[in-house]
Amino acid sequence: MCALSGGRPGTAGAHQLGGVWASRTGSAPGLAAVSYGPPGSETTCPGGAQSGSQRCAGTPQGLDMACAGCRRWWLPKIFFSAAGLCVVLFILKSVYLQAKFDSFKPEPSRPPLVLKLLPEVQLRNLFTYNGIWLFPKNQCDCDSMHLRRRYNFQDAYDPAELQAVKARRQLELEHFQRREGLPRPPPLLAQPNLPFGYPVHGVEVMPMHTILIPGLQYEGPDAPVYEVTLRASLGILNTLADIPDNVVQGRGQKQLTILTSDRKLLKFVLAHVTYTSKVYQHNKVDTVSLEYKSSVAKFPVTIRHPAIPRLHDPGPERKLRNLVTIATKTFLRPHKLMTLLQSIRKYYPDLTVIVADDSKQPLNIQDDYVEYYSMPFGKGWFAGRNLAISQVTTKYVLWVDDDFLFTNKTKIEVLVDVLEKTELDVVGGSVLGNVYQFKLLLEQSKNGDCLHQRSGGFQLLDGFPNCVVTSGVVNFFLAHTERLLRVGFDPRLQRVAHLEFFVDGLGTLLVGSCPEVIIGHQPHTPVTDSEWATLEKSYSKYRTNTNAQIQYKLALHYFKNHLQCST
């Protein structure tokens, strides 16, 4: 009822009613004096009519002028009812907004706020995790960590060669990034008020395949003719609609143009646009655009080949033997290995055990379910680990060290249950009840990333309140075989190493820890048998974490993992 009128400037009454809104003279009771947008902005009627072309009900004078010669006896009645209703609605809305303002503690009358950001001190408080300030930052560093051991990895290099090493590392990083599609292009931003519907996220097509693009719409103003263009770069466009070529041009090309004056036809064609990938590639994103006049919407179409499944049949009885293989590596400690094997067989008589051995003398193990692999002498700790897991044929592999001891608390079934029911790739237990869990936090930076190791877990594991999600655990864990191999154990780590595996797994392995599953550890007491004693002495020599090895591992972190430092 607040209708079109032939309003002209100077009709004071009309502006009075609408004008209160625009100038805030306070004629509505109780309304706070607040400054609004600049004068001349579109007015709002009570009752919500928003368009700039509409004005509140005009004066009797204006209406009379537009209506010369009409029957007018009913007009004043309608007019005054309408005006009265408008006033009532206006008052109601003011009261409502006032209440809303009150709930937010009305801002006192004051000059406009200065637009500034929070000071760095406050930002540090807001965006810190585990004492590490994460955002916003351009560089990372390890120096601001107090009372923490820190490593600066480039110190492991001879200063004379550091420059050359840095350059080589940069080249290798660039190759790696090219293959990973890094750095990502800046985010695709949608502009406001686009007259289009389109898919924002989730449109995927396999290479060489075709999909229907969902959600394409044009909802702009009517026009005598509509010319809508779609453009792609890594694929071609078409439509399933059966229409002549003068309506759709560019079928099977990178640019498809729809030209029609029939809005229903336009809608129909848009609802049936197809995208066909024409280049065989992995993990690319095509930016497809949808245009009408000067309005352009852009949306992503991801070209991706899903990884083919690699499922394992647990067999009709789901025997543990068909689900889990035990793997271990041994070196110069055959007595310890045999003790481990005996303890396994006490609880799990038929689980396959894979043994990788780089001792001088190969062993002859009499056990139908032990698979024994001989390696070059002293080839190494992680080489042996990688070898052992490369031979697993079951869905899960349980890693144990050769000096562990199975007990009645070593319940593999519990670990299997965790992996079956969660999204973890690896779940560790505890050794002799000692809980060992650590988080790894990575800060990325151009000169090399900063790695922060902190004990504990990130959060409880959904569905398993005694377990946590973390980044690293002990050498007693169950893992999805495929995921474990995807990371692998770097064969260059020959002697002491542990953390390195979990660092290599960052971003790939989701790790959990369930300390209630416990494995024992054989005592460190010296052996009585003289032959074994000699071997153990030899073993200890290899086992020492010499300075040269430490330097080697730090240098490896620098180059391989593109790290700058760690705390």
Place this chain on the structure above:
Amino acid sequence: MCALSGGRPGTAGAHQLGGVWASRTGSAPGLAAVSYGPPGSETTCPGGAQSGSQRCAGTPQGLDMACAGCRRWWLPKIFFSAAGLCVVLFILKSVYLQAKFDSFKPEPSRPPLVLKLLPEVQLRNLFTYNGIWLFPKNQCDCDSMHLRRRYNFQDAYDPAELQAVKARRQLELEHFQRREGLPRPPPLLAQPNLPFGYPVHGVEVMPMHTILIPGLQYEGPDAPVYEVTLRASLGILNTLADIPDNVVQGRGQKQLTILTSDRKLLKFVLAHVTYTSKVYQHNKVDTVSLEYKSSVAKFPVTIRHPAIPRLHDPGPERKLRNLVTIATKTFLRPHKLMTLLQSIRKYYPDLTVIVADDSKQPLNIQDDYVEYYSMPFGKGWFAGRNLAISQVTTKYVLWVDDDFLFTNKTKIEVLVDVLEKTELDVVGGSVLGNVYQFKLLLEQSKNGDCLHQRSGGFQLLDGFPNCVVTSGVVNFFLAHTERLLRVGFDPRLQRVAHLEFFVDGLGTLLVGSCPEVIIGHQPHTPVTDSEWATLEKSYSKYRTNTNAQIQYKLALHYFKNHLQCST
């Protein structure tokens, strides 16, 4: 000048001018008679005024009525000039549109188009690759391929157990899919005419980290107060803006509300909204919403931990020895292995060669750069392949069979160049010049996927016109060691197998073929040495692709790869 008027129905003149557009009586010269939308739709003025509330310049009569008592001497002049200009503009636009229509071959006068899709016959023509109809389909099948060998994998199972096998496979598939985030949720669709700017694609945050959300804007109509709400589910929101809590509520929560009447302040806050991931997880997508009154925009924020780099230092001189390791597997053919090694050493005296051997008697190879691994007897072909690659410490690994022969055409450097410069993971050469390349096309389906193997390549390799992108090659290839291990060779494949590796690699390995790099093959002539002859006889026995093995492999494709059939 085509202005508001107090037009009333029945004023024939007014409708004549505007009405021509609506009913197409052909009064504009040369304009084709085309049917448009239903009568009563909004009219368009020449000159482009689009709003439904405006009409073209009214009649002198109407204007007179609206202007009783005004000075009127100048009105007719202005009116006729305006009307004249309107007519001119109208004619110009008609001519323009006519020209545009002409370029598209004007549609003859006919009833509205029936909205239908192309018949299946035509769709098959449009969306076929290599003779395989790919789209649109619900199910895949292998039966429509004529003259092609096809395998139906479930035939490899005893019909009595097939039902149970199917059920187990389905359970395993569901577990796999859960871990992979499948099936993907339906695409996120943007509605038209949202008054928001927001990021459509590309916003990623590491778990536990914080990012700024780019591109947030509100560009709707002015209002006395703006209440804009942002909602997240897998993380919390905040703002870097330094403003009081009565303007922004919910800082550090999943719902952030901005309430202000200051448009500049709203813009400032929106430009500095942060998202913090609060749950440690991999590869999740949070749908964040931006709301104002009834308008809602939704956009994705991806929570993803980038895979940490695993770079290899090629050393200051980029010696091939630091870049490439050769790997092979041997069984009961020590003479062939030695011949291979001798041929390698002729061209590459210091490349490391890894030999995995599951023969009965271990060999003693006198070569400083050969690493020899002993396996349980007859453990198997793919187990040995997996073992060998698990020991590689260089960036690339070159796979060769133990009966190949290096020649002067066996240029490893060419293959290295290809992998260094392209995105391929694997590049194969040719054996004795025989080009062997095959494409693998996968059609996904609920009951198991259909796999189609076709010879040749998908396209030429960018930058290497003698090479193609394909899916499978010969057993002579250079590969990124990490990528190769990510797929691995399934140790369950003990005897004859080749294709299976490339099938397992679908979606993970990008494979190319450069046939100009040629390796020789040792002749199949029987050996004279009696000891070797005995071994070869034994070897041949193991090498036979028995029916039992074929059935085993088909069953493996059924379960492991979730395949239905192949052609």
